[in-house]
Amino acid sequence: METNFSDIQQLWQSQKAQEMDLSTLIEGLRKTESKQRREQLFMLIITPLTIGFLFWVMPWQESAGITTSLFLIALAMIGVLILSIRSKVKTLDISETSDNELYLKTQIRKLKARYIIAGKHMYVYTILLVIALNISYFILLEPLESWVRILIHTILTAAIFGFMHWQIKRKLKKYDRELKPMIEKMEGMLEAKRAGERSK
Amino acid sequence: MKNQKERVFEEIYSSHKDRIYRLCKGFVKDEDQAKDLFQEILIKIWRHLDAFREESQISTWIYRIAYNTAITFSTKEKKQEERKSEMPAEFQWSDSDYPHSEMDQQIQLLYQAINELPELDRIIATLLLENSSYRAIAEISGISENYVAVKVNRIKTSLSKKLNPQTHGN
Structure with missing residues (x-):
């Protein structure tokens, strides 16, 4: 027997949620x-x-x-x-209560911002940290010989930059695995909407 | 003693829980994931409740939160699903997942049909199945009413086709 759309609606609406413990939630x-x-x-x-x-x-x-x-x-x-x-x-996040198009745009912007924080802002933070520590060490190491001071400054700078660079790259790889597919999927949804509106 | 926010939340829960649950089932196949999504939507409704200003209908407001949460949830869950599908088929079904009655089979078929639709069509289909107006669908999905009308016909045909494979020669 053929199921028409109102039968489908009835079938759909016959499904009920299981009761959950709301007070615990x-x-x-x-x-x-x-x-x-x-x-x-x-x-x-x-x-x-x-x-x-x-x-x-x-x-x-x-x-x-x-x-x-x-x-x-x-x-x-x-x-x-x-x-x-x-x-x-x-x-x-106020966009969660907005229509789906605005929500998607906001989420894409926010996800991209996380990339910028990891890829750019963290390097700025590292540079500030390295400068601050080098200035402090420059004063603290004054009694030592020049070659020792240069060596300590070089090791300190290389170690901090190396560590931070490694951390940032790890973070970006994680974002590539987790955030990039989400961004692409959401951009795809937006594009499909626009294409549909244009072609109708 | 319950405060105003708790009372409103409980009212929303009792009046919308079935619709939210069905929406979850339309977006994720797995029952446990559907429950997780259901809970996530309730949490978001709770968090935003103080900011609700009655500029839109409460049901439109709830649906917006629900659909936006479902979109993000299903995008995140895709990866887990891909990993799961790498397992042999016999390990993917528990006994309780098997549809038993004819109605169970039909509803599983319907969930599957909705699940296979693109996200926007899924939003429209589930709203349509809840008897939502074109205007409400447009307000929730962020597309024009005209485009909703275009989509509705295609979705109705697609769902009927999938639920009546013999008639449509599928």
């Missing part, structure tokens, strides 16, 4: 919300506290080099804080 959500609030508060407090502590313990008045390196560290920390607030702490 709500309790879990409430706990997650308060944990997120605590994390936000922690990050907002810990950054100025760390910067303040560094300025308090380091003899920054004695040398312009230490002052510069402290400012660079503070700058890098604030940069990381801003990036964290953007990507992690800000969990409420």
Whole structure:
């Protein structure tokens, strides 16, 4: 016997969800919300506290080099804080309540932004860190012989750059595996919509 | 003591749970994955509930969240599914997954037919099966009502064809 569309609708609507324990879910959500609030508060407090502590313990008045390196560290920390607030702490994505086209556009932009953070911003952060540490070491190693100082600076710089470069490449490979197919799939969906609208 | 948000959430759950569940089944084949998606949608509804401003109908708002979540979920789950399909076929079905009655077989066929549609068609098909208006479908999917109308005919034909293979010579 042929199934017409209203039969299909009836068949579809006959399917019911299994009951779930809603109060446990709500309790879990409430706990997650308060944990997120605590994390936000922690990050907002810990950054100025760390910067303040560094300025308090380091003899920054004695040398312009230490002052510069402290400012660079503070700058890098604030940069990381801003990036964290953007990507992690800000969990409420308003595009989730928008229509599907706007949602797809927003998600593609956000996924691409994660690539930029890993591929570009992390290198800027590394450069700031290397400069700050080299300035501090330049002052701390003053009593040593020139060749020893050069050697330590070279090893320090190479080690940090090498490690960070390795970490960034690993991250980008992971993104290539996980994010790239998502971006391509979402772009494909958007393109299919546009092509359909054009050809109708 | 339940607060206002909890009461509204419970109302949404009881009035929309079946529709959300069916939507999940239309997007992911596996029952456990459908349950995970169902829960993820509920979590997002909870998180956004304070921001709901009644500029759109509550059901449109819920569907937008549900479909957007389902799209991302199914995109992420594709990789897991690919890994799963590398396993021998006999390991992919548990006894409870086998359709037993004729109705079970028909519903499995319907889920499969919807699953095989492109994402946009899947959104339109599941909304259509819930008797949603063209306007609501357009508001949720982000395409024009005219284009919805074009799509609807194709989707109806495609689903009927897949559920009536003998009649359509498939």
